[in-house]
Amino acid sequence: MPLMRLVTLTILVSILLGMVVSPAQADLLxxxxxxxxxxxxxxxxxxxxxxxxxxxxxYDVELSxxxxxxxxxxxxxxxxxxxxGRSAIRQVLEGKCDLFMxxxxxxxxxxxxxxxxxxxxxxxxxxxxxxxxxxxxxxxxGLPDLRVxxxxxxxxxxxxxxxxxxxxxxxxxxxxxxxxxHGEAPVALLWAPVGWWLARKHPEAQLQVTExxxxxxxxxxxxxxxxxxxxxxxxxxxxxxxxxxxxxxADVLSRYGQPPTVVAQAAPDVSQGRSLYYQxxxxxxxQSAEGGGPVPNLKEFQGSEERFIKISLNGRPDKxxxxxxxxxxxxxxxxxxxxxxxxxx
Amino acid sequence: MSRKRWHIAQGVGAVVVVWYLLAGYAVAADWxxxxxxxxxxxxxxxxxxxxxxxxxxxxxxxxxxQISAQNVGKLVPKWLMALGEIGDQEATPVVNNGVMIFxxxxxxxxxxxxxxxxxxxxxxxxxxxHPDELTAFSTFHPHNRGVxxxxxxxxxxxxxxxxxxxxxxxxxxxxxxQVADNADGYFFNHAPLIAKGKVIMGTSGPGEMGVRSFVVAxxxxxxxxxxxxxxxxxxxxxxxxxxxxxxxxxxxxxxxMTGTYDPATNLLYIGVGNPAPFxxxxxxxxxxxTSSVLAMDADTGKIKWYYQxxxxxxxxxxxxxxxxxxxxxxxxxxxxxxxxxxxxxxxFTLDRTNGKLLAATPFIKHLDWAKGYDLQTxxxxxxxxxxxxxxxxxxxxxxxxxxxxxxxNAAYNPQTGLMYIPANEVCMNYKYVSELVWKRGTPYVGVxxxxxxxxxxxxxxxxxxxxxxxxxxxxxNKAPLIWGGLLNTAGGLTFVGTWEGKxxxxxxxxxxxxxxxxxxxxxxxxxxxxxxxxKQYVAVVxxxxxxxxxxxxxxxxxxEHVQKTPLGGMLAxxxxxx
Numbered sequence: 001m002p003l004m005r006l007v008t009l010t011i012l013v014s015i016l017l018g019m020v021v022s023p024a025q026a027d028l029l030x031x032x033x034x035x036x037x038x039x040x041x042x043x044x045x046x047x048x049x050x051x052x053x054x055x056x057x058x059y060d061v062e063l064s065x066x067x068x069x070x071x072x073x074x075x076x077x078x079x080x081x082x083x084x085g086r087s088a089i090r091q092v093l094e095g096k097c098d099l100f101m102x103x104x105x106x107x108x109x110x111x112x113x114x115x116x117x118x119x120x121x122x123x124x125x126x127x128x129x130x131x132x133x134x135x136x137x138x139x140x141x142g143l144p145d146l147r148v149x150x151x152x153x154x155x156x157x158x159x160x161x162x163x164x165x166x167x168x169x170x171x172x173x174x175x176x177x178x179x180x181x182h183g184e185a186p187v188a189l190l191w192a193p194v195g196w197w198l199a200r201k202h203p204e205a206q207l208q209v210t211e212x213x214x215x216x217x218x219x220x221x222x223x224x225x226x227x228x229x230x231x232x233x234x235x236x237x238x239x240x241x242x243x244x245x246x247x248x249x250a251d252v253l254s255r256y257g258q259p260p261t262v263v264a265q266a267a268p269d270v271s272q273g274r275s276l277y278y279q280x281x282x283x284x285x286x287q288s289a290e291g292g293g294p295v296p297n298l299k300e301f302q303g304s305e306e307r308f309i310k311i312s313l314n315g316r317p318d319k320x321x322x323x324x325x326x327x328x329x330x331x332x333x334x335x336x337x338x339x340x341x342x343x344x345x
Numbered sequence: 346m347s348r349k350r351w352h353i354a355q356g357v358g359a360v361v362v363v364w365y366l367l368a369g370y371a372v373a374a375d376w377x378x379x380x381x382x383x384x385x386x387x388x389x390x391x392x393x394x395x396x397x398x399x400x401x402x403x404x405x406x407x408x409x410x411q412i413s414a415q416n417v418g419k420l421v422p423k424w425l426m427a428l429g430e431i432g433d434q435e436a437t438p439v440v441n442n443g444v445m446i447f448x449x450x451x452x453x454x455x456x457x458x459x460x461x462x463x464x465x466x467x468x469x470x471x472x473x474x475h476p477d478e479l480t481a482f483s484t485f486h487p488h489n490r491g492v493x494x495x496x497x498x499x500x501x502x503x504x505x506x507x508x509x510x511x512x513x514x515x516x517x518x519x520x521x522x523q524v525a526d527n528a529d530g531y532f533f534n535h536a537p538l539i540a541k542g543k544v545i546m547g548t549s550g551p552g553e554m555g556v557r558s559f560v561v562a563x564x565x566x567x568x569x570x571x572x573x574x575x576x577x578x579x580x581x582x583x584x585x586x587x588x589x590x591x592x593x594x595x596x597x598x599x600x601x602m603t604g605t606y607d608p609a610t611n612l613l614y615i616g617v618g619n620p621a622p623f624x625x626x627x628x629x630x631x632x633x634x635t636s637s638v639l640a641m642d643a644d645t646g647k648i649k650w651y652y653q654x655x656x657x658x659x660x661x662x663x664x665x666x667x668x669x670x671x672x673x674x675x676x677x678x679x680x681x682x683x684x685x686x687x688x689x690x691x692x693f694t695l696d697r698t699n700g701k702l703l704a705a706t707p708f709i710k711h712l713d714w715a716k717g718y719d720l721q722t723x724x725x726x727x728x729x730x731x732x733x734x735x736x737x738x739x740x741x742x743x744x745x746x747x748x749x750x751x752x753x754n755a756a757y758n759p760q761t762g763l764m765y766i767p768a769n770e771v772c773m774n775y776k777y778v779s780e781l782v783w784k785r786g787t788p789y790v791g792v793x794x795x796x797x798x799x800x801x802x803x804x805x806x807x808x809x810x811x812x813x814x815x816x817x818x819x820x821x822n823k824a825p826l827i828w829g830g831l832l833n834t835a836g837g838l839t840f841v842g843t844w845e846g847k848x849x850x851x852x853x854x855x856x857x858x859x860x861x862x863x864x865x866x867x868x869x870x871x872x873x874x875x876x877x878x879x880k881q882y883v884a885v886v887x888x889x890x891x892x893x894x895x896x897x898x899x900x901x902x903x904x905e906h907v908q909k910t911p912l913g914g915m916l917a918x919x920x921x922x923x
Contacts, residue, residue: 085783109783121522152595153622160736161627168591171529271395 001116013122027231028098029071037076038068041088041097043097044079048197049102051077059193060101063122066248067099067223089113092224099236117227119236119270121220122249127156127212130188130197131182136208137187140165149176149185155217156189174198179199181205193258200257229309234331237272273339276332284321289340294319298340321331347685368725376443379494384539385608392708393585394440397491397536399873403605403667405756406833407874412921413836417850417860420919423882426466427915428476430456431487433869435752435828437536438916440875444468446499446513447886449914450534452479455503457492460517460914463877465918469516475504479527480822485892486549490603490870491536495565500544500795502533504782508563513904520568529556533588535603537578540873542612542644543571547600550857550870558598560615562646567850576600576617582632587656592628597621598635601665602752605683607697612649613641614670614683614697618663623792624777625760631656634853636664638685640700652700654689655725658733660775661746662688662715668697669757669764676814677705677767684767684811686755688748689725692809706814707752708807711743711770711799733777745796747827747896749767754871756839758853763817765806765839765853769828771900794873796900803903806831806841810858818856824897824907827888830871832883842868844893846910848885848917857903866913867893882921 032038042050042061050058062076068075079095081087092100093115103109105121129148131137140146145166149155152169161168168185170176173194179185181202188195192211199207223240225233243249250260277289281298285291289298301308313335315323324333379395387395391408398405414419428434432451439446445462448455451568454475474859482593483652486504493500498519499511506525511518524546525531531548538545543562550558557577563570577596578584585593601617606613620628620635636655639648654664668683673694683697690712694704705718715725735739753767775794808817824844832840844867850860874883889912898904 082783089783104783153624157627158624161624162735166590169595169597 021057028229029235032071032073035243036073038064038071038073038099039097040068040075040093041076041080042077043082043088043098046082048193056256059256059258062252063243063249064099064101064223066243066252067236067239070242071235086112089116089224092116093226095226098225098232100224102221103224106219113224115227116224116225117233117275118272119224119233120240121222122240122244123221123253124218124222126192126218128190129208129210129212130177130182130190130194130195130199131186131208131210132180133206133208135186136210138208138210139166139212146187147185149179149188151176151190152311154191156191158216159217160189180207193256196257196259230329230332234329237331273335273337273342277336277339280328281336282325289343299343301340305337306332308337312336354886355923359429363716371814375442375444375655376497378496379441380496382775384495392440393442394438394873394875395494396439397437397493397603398605398667401606401608401899402477402667402670403542403754403757404604404671404759405754405831406758406870408835409874409876409881410835411876412834412838412858412874412883414838414852414854416921417836417838417849419922420850420860420883421922422427423918423920425918426458426460426916427464428456428458428888428916430887431888431891431912431916433486433890433892434886434914435488435890436671436886437491437830437871438873438884438886439492439494440873440877441513442511443877445875445884446491446492446494448489448501449886449888450487450504452487453506454637455489455501457499457501457511457516459499459513462875462882462918463880466917471511471516472504472516473509476527478505479532486532487535488532488890493537493539495539495542495544497561498565499567500539502535502537502546502829504532504534504573505535506548508537508561508568509517509542510534510544510551512569520570521568524561524570525550525559531556531558536599536713537559538603538606538613539565540606541611542566543643545604545613547576547604549599549601556734557596558600558618559595560600560604560613560641560646561711562587563641567857569645569661572666574616574641574648574880575644576639577620578633587631587633589627589629592630592632595621596628596632597910599663599665601663603666605668606643607670607681611643612697613639614642614668615641615687616663616665616668616687618659618665619658623661625657625659625732626735627658634659636662638664638668638683638695640683640697640701650700650703652723653686654693659875660742662748666750666752667754668698669809671757671811673703676916681871684757684764686750686764688744688750689715689853690744690749692764692766692811694811704814706809708766708809708816709744709768709770709823710812711772711774712749713743713772722738733775735777739774739776739793741772741797742775743772743799744769746770746775746794746867747796747825751827752830753826753828754832756833757811758833759841760835761808761851761853762811765830765831765833766807766809767824767829767841768805769803769827770798770800770806771825772799773854782872794896795904796896798902803900803904804843806839806851806856807880808853808871818854820851820856820858824903828867828869828887828893830874832874834874836881840872840874840885842872842885842887844869844889844910845909846887848872848883848887848919862917862919864917865910865916866915868911869893882918883921884916884918886914886916888912 027241044052065075147166149168176188177198182189291297313325389398425852436447455473457471499641506527528736547560576598604615620632637653673682686692690709691705702723755766792922802821804822806820829842839851847861868887870886872885897907
């Protein structure tokens with residue numbers, strides 16, 4: 001074929017291949033700089049988590065504003081009903097927003113969304129018992145006949161059922177709460193944010209709110225983002241860490257009635273590191289980081305974090321380990337290191 | 346402008362105004378009042394399809410012989426209509442002396458269309474807009490399965506819990522009643538049943554954590570409420586003791602489908618859906634009247650008898666479908682019966698005077714939740730190890746949550762004595778509490794189920810002898826036959842629509858396919874047949890169901906296959922060439 005046509009064809013094919021082969025590297029930070037807007041998805045009708053009501057926007061909305069501010073931008077909210085979890089999260093996966101607040105850090109949840117990545121957590125979601133102060137119920141042990149108002153089919157409902165506790169199911173958390181206010185039930189088991197917030201709204205009801213520590217009913221809550229923009233992820237994590245250390249999370253939560261005990265510690269987030277480890281390192285170093293054969297057991301690594309980072313960036317060409325420079329950031333390697341450190345020896 | 350031009354302008358303007366006014370009344374001269382007598386004798390009006398199942402007995406059988414097994418190969422499209430909607434298209438049109446009326450549902454709105462049944466020419470359209478704040482569960486099911494006709498009105502139910510009556514000639518609203526509160530999880534989307542001047546509707550909805558379902562009757566002329574019967578007994582009512590603790594409060598028991606009616610006994614046969622919540626251990630007890638059939642007095646709504654197909658359901662096995670009313674032969678005698686082939690995978694035959702179980706014969710091959718039924722007690726003989734438990738292992742169960750048969754209707758042919766059932770050979774892997782479902786901002790416990798096809802094809806139309814339960818023939822389709830339904834005609838044909846987009850005509854004596862047409866979008870509604878001016882037509886709504894793919898794509902044999910057909914609402918009408 002004539003030379004010009006061949007050249008044109010080659011160029012066209014290269015462009016096409018380039019589009020297909022090169023991974024789409026999102027650059028949300030650049031977009032943030034250009035537009036000054038951080039796009040958040042939130043439920044318009046889910047107080048105290050989020051709401052369209054400007055007087056009480058909910059703490060996920062307020063905290064997203066804090067994160068935006070830390071990133072030098074303003075939060076712009078897209079209201080999304082979160083009744084259908086899947087469709088709601090699809091909004092962030094499809095780019096209709098860039099951050100989805102209030103998601104649980106739990107493998108069972110994450111397994112459903114392989115393209116979703118979570119930030120470090122910013123608070124703990126647990127449960128409370130709400131009862132009248134005059135006849136306060138501070139724990140369920142030893143009260144096998146006590147009827148507990150609960151939202152039907154919530155985790156609390158199943159917990160009560162499995163513990164053979166009589167349940168008075170209600171359609172929603174607020175309805176279960178009202179049952180206690182009206183004396184229909186002696187106590188309600190509610191998600192802590194809801195319990196604290198509703199109790200605060202009804203001082204006349206003189207209610208006692210007691211935190212229940214139920215480990216398998218407690219979740220670390222984080223913000224969801226699309227995979228593929230490590231720089232944005234890193235920036236969000238830094239913003240959250242700042243938010244936590246500066247006491248901003250405690251402030252916001254307390255305005256909605258929640259005591260500061262539930263704020264996440266500003267320690268490295270191992271679930272983030274775990275996720276990275278499994279994506280990148282586990283292939284050679286194994287599911288439990290113990291390696292095998294010529295592959296080193298990472299749990300036995302004695303060096304400092306700096307040394308770990310150096311080895312990861314440079315690789316060990318003589319031993320068959322590739323250099324991760326350019327593929328993993330130092331921050332990400334730090335997270336992986338923290339995860340390995342957290343593993344039981 | 347000049348005087349002359351002004352007069353012309355005025356003249357044109359007047360003509361335009363007059364034309365505009367007349368357009369709204371295009372059907373004024375052509376509506377035949379649908380009287381009680383006509384409804385009772387609906388079978389005799391061969392040309393018409395006056396109610397959801399065509400006749401009160403639920404047969405979906407057309408006595409028109411013109412389109413036959415001999416000439417159906419020549420069937421051609423006569424006219425088409427776009428519905429301007431994606432949504433969920435599951436409607437059965439009704440036809441009254443040349444006027445066809447049907448709904449097109451979606452999350453945003455319901456449109457009711459009235460068109461000339463022979464030409465498709467537009468007569469009128471009514472739009473019912475849904476409020477923005479529909480409960481999320483109702484948005485899973487934004488279909489409307491049909492309207493009902495009575496006298497000079499058209500009746501339908503809405504997703505926001507209303508029952509509306511329109512003037513059949515103009516589409517103007519005659520009355521509307523807020524019958525149920527959508528905020529509580531209720532909605533209406535089956536076609537109403539009209540009997541003895543009453544509009545009878547049951548609530549759909551009570552989903553994973555719903556309220557109690559009910560059936561209401563309204564005065565068709567005025568909309569005045571007449572009676573209301575709960576599908577789950579209330580405080581202190583008989584049957585409440587079949588629910589552990591306070592679980593009756595949220596018992597569910599949705600009435601998803603239009604009932605059937607026996608004018609001789611004045612009994613309505615209402616199929617009731619499954620209990621809520623889905624975890625059976627949390628509502629121990631028989632859970633009356635879920636997964637049951639109720640025979641209710643049409644005048645008072647009182648329950649005359651009930652039969653519970655499945656006590657304490659564990660598998661979302663609704664028994665909400667039509668009960669086909671016909672006589673069967675038992676021990677040499679003719680017995681007036683009510684038959685329902687349902688999700689459970691059995692074709693049930695009940696004595697319709699007292700609810701006694703006469704037979705339960707399987708119409709699917711892959712069925713293992715139960716061995717069969719004890720005819721003495723009427724109870725299922727469940728196979729052990731098929732009830733999932735909280736935190737327990739995943740179980741393999743047949744059939745799947747889709748059921749041996751879903752809402753797609755069966756049809757009965759009095760000439761052949763056969764019942765035609767759109768069935769599904771699909772099993773499932775099912776467990777409780779494996780998923781962490783996140784919604785409304787907090788984690789919830791979920792159900793995980795994955796459809797598993799034992800064979801390469803999932804859907805099968807089976808012709809079953811109603812007296813013996815023997816399967817006479819079968820016709821296979823790759824995608825399951827969950828949506829749509831069957832039409833049987835005196836021309837010797839069984840029509841079925843498929844998710845792949847085809848309307849197919851089968852020879853009703855042997856199941857051999859004789860004709861098909863590709864509509865290019867899933868045929869998700871049941872076909873009907875009618876005639877105008879001596880010409881027979883077959884009509885069907887198509888367009889698919891927005892959430893249908895969610896389950897099907899989990900089965901690798903279907904995943905790619907079912908995504909090939911795009912969704913898009915339409916109506917197609919076929920007839921013989923001139």
